[in-house]
């Protein structure tokens with residue numbers, strides 16, 4: 001079952017519009033609607049807030065402000081003084097007059113209908129006192145504004161330095177010292193952040209759009225001073241997350257506050273514009289790349305230093321921009337230094353593949369520049385510099401398949417047919433580009449339960465989420481394989497905080513963690529089934545000789561067997577087992593990464609500078625493939641995400657106020673259907689038993705890493721224009737073409 | 743104020759005239775199949791069919807559609823519950839991941855097939871060219887589906903699914 005092409009088990013629901021996302025849940029009594037009123041300043045405080053006109057509007061129930069809501073635990077703190085991170089700390093809102101960032105909620109208009117709430121929100125009058133804020137990182141900041149983060153996302157060190165990059169740069173035959181920049185970006189899951197909150201009998205129940213339920217429970221307990229047992233979260237379907245739903249945001253906190261205050265269910269769905277400021281975005285980056293190489297293209301030094309914004313309030317988050325540089329290529333001198341500048345922007349946090357997504361744009365672009373300088377095939381440059389051990393630590397790899405990805409990908413693509421650069425065909429320039437990708441593999445702690453009912457049907461229970469990754473499907477496969485049952489005999493129940501706690505969906509660790517825990521549960525259940533068949537006083541197989549095992553949905557002792565229903569019958573109608581998983585010594589001993597190589601062809605309009613992709617191929621290796629259908633979807637989804645990142649996505653920031661002038665889909669451009677060329681995916685890996693119980697590595701982010709670099713490199717191959725300031729919009733390409741007289 | 747949705751009449755009483763068709767479906771009638779991704783006509787998640795043609799239901803006021811036949815994702819299947827050829831093709835080609843954009847994609851694609859049948863050109867169709875479902879190019883599908891965003895990035899699979907349904911219908 002595991003590894004078989006299995007159609008999404010929730011497909012029939014999804015094509016009928018019958019999968020209930022957070023805001024779709026039918027609740028009695030009908031929830032009030034809460035509409036967020038956003039601060040119109042960047043940083044400062046509320047001086048006065050006049051809600052009288054809004055409250056006079058027909059249908060309005062209450063306008064919640066800091067003046068009439070119960071006190072919460074201060075933002076960033078915890079109910080008992082315990083340590084918390086950005087996902088578990090208090091996310092209090094309307095808890096005082098302070099405005100930390102642009103767009104922060106200053107009021108929630110609650111009404112019987114959406115129209116009444118939305119209309120009345122326009123009537124709330126707020127006056128502010130504005131403080132000076134810092135909203136952009138320019139690269140010109142003085143030293144004293146540069147902060148060394150405690151750690152980078154994923155627990156990495158902010159600085160990893162070995163050897164002497166300056167000496168390498170001084171002595172090497174070929175050197176490169178360039179700056180790449182990437183703009184702020186937004187996760188932009190299609191489902192806006194949404195919550196329905198119900199407060200009854202001292203229990204807060206949230207229907208919530210979330211990636212990780214366990215963290216959300218802790219955060220809400222910490223926000224409202226509740227016991228964790230007083231909070232329940234239901235999240236059976238999440239309409240995408242991409243990092244932005246790892247934790248709770250304004251909708252969850254405000255809906256809860258309103259439900260507790262008004263003792264009536266309240267629904268808060270963030271507007272699309274609100275999502276840009278009341279949910280996290282990815283910070284901009286300035287990345288300095290230094291490469292030193294000998295005449296044969298052997299790397300003598302790799303420098304990848306970055307400067308990014310960090311939120312000035314409440315929590316620390318810094319992207320490991322140099323994660324790829326630390327992991328991919330052999331070098332005697334490595335210089336990777338991350339600095340952040342505190343800013344007063346809306347929350348800055350994880351977006352799909354934090355670190356690698358934007359770091360690989362710079363690293364893989366710089367390598368292409370170096371290859372060009374050396375007159376070397378960029379593929380060959382990479383092949384000459386692959387690492388045997390993790391460059392940053394010297395640890396062995398659990399497995400490293402980068403060479404195979406590069407070679408097999410190149411072969412499948414026909415890379416050797418790459419034409420000479422700067423091919424012009426009418427108004428179009430045509431080019432080919434490639435890049436490598438690595439993405440760290442993580443395993444977390446998780447638990448699961450499996451039940452067998454009297455008919456011998458199985459039910460797997462976990463608080464795991466399915467954010468589109470295919471959790472329902474792969475967990476069905478894992479349970480079915482573990483018990484030797486057909487898929488139809490397994491039901492998977494997810495997204496309920498009452499179920500065993502997993503690590504949820506994030507960081508590409510979801511499948512290995514939840515799946516590993518479930519596999520352990522089915523193993524435990526099998527052991528129990530065999531024990532009962534052999535030892536139970538009423539078992540027809542009592543005392544039978546031979547090996548005990550579970551296969552084909554039956555319990556075998558030697559060559560005699562019992563149906564699950566019969567064994568379950570021995571103990572009165574139901575049997576269950578729990579399982580768990582945790583990172584073991586292999587997570588310490590081995591450097592674990594998934595790998596890939598991207599190849600693209602594209603054309604560039606010589607008149608407008610527009611880039612149109614024609615073909616993209618990714619060859620990936622990520623251990624065991626749990627389900628080739630959903631895996632392929634994860635990979636093409638990542639590639640598609642990266643196309644937007646390379647060519648169109650930029651969240652602009654007004655340096656005076658921190659406002660995002662383009663916070664909607666008309667002005668923040670995701671890749672659309674016609675931007676995506678035919679995509680080809682090759683899955684090359686074999687199970688890696690050092691990476692968790694399933695031998696699989698995470699793939700939710702892999703496809704995204706590196707494709708932007710391949711695109712940028714193809715634009716250079718096509719035109720000779722090197723754009724180092726992402727995204728590669730027509731204006732930049734055109735300026736480059738004009739500068740070189742084309 | 744009445745609306746006819748998926749073949750059924752619904753009475754909305756004295757509906758607030760500010761109510762969009764999308765909010766009427768979701769918040770007044772509890773018909774949650776149709777999704778809201780932007781509320782501004784920028785994402786296509788809310789696409790429904792009005793008298794067989796696709797529109798963004800977030801950009802329409804409900805009161806404008808009294809007497810119209812409205813079809814949502816829930817009305818695409820046959821009366822006996824058999825999925826439409828497109829719904830079947832979406833499942834076969836894994837043309838969705840989170841599924842949030844799917845209702846809009848399916849309604850849009852359903853309308854697309856009819857538009858091609860009626861010979862309605864897109865910006866890519868050469869002047870005066872005959873259109874046929876059997877010869878519908880992938881680029882035509884891409885162009886005609888570009889109003890429906892999918893952040894999960896299922897676009898490539900959506901093209902395959904639409905192509906299969908187009909061939910089946912031709």
Ligand code: FES
Nearest residue numbers: 779781783786800
């Ligand atoms: S919700 Fe209507 S187009 Fe986005």
Ligand code: FES
Nearest residue numbers: 839840841892894
């Ligand atoms: S399937 Fe998630 S947005 Fe399309």
